[in-house]
Amino acid sequence: MSAGLPAFLTIVAIPLTFDVANGVSFGMITTCAVKVLAGRARQVSPVVYAVAALLLAR
Incomplete structure (x- = not known):
């Protein structure tokens, strides 16, 4: 479920x-x-957290 929900929302x-x-x-x-x-x-990964934080700031 934790992989399917984000894919569906995308x-x-x-x-x-x-x-x-x-x-x-x-x-x-x-x-x-x-x-x-x-x-x-x-x-x-910590890189994914960093990318998500940058995308939120955008």
């Missing part, structure tokens, strides 16, 4: 935002959030 976000970059950005941020909330924060 697929939904791309047509809703009319921009692939925004959809993928939303997917990266959602991936980090779901992994942390599921208690699997160690499965995500």
Whole structure:
């Protein structure tokens, strides 16, 4: 579930935002959030956390 939900939300976000970059950005941020909330924060690389933080700042 922690891998499927971000993928589904990415697929939904791309047509809703009319921009692939925004959809993928939303997917990266959602991936980090779901992994942390599921208690699997160690499965995500620190680089992914840094990229998600930069995407949030954008």
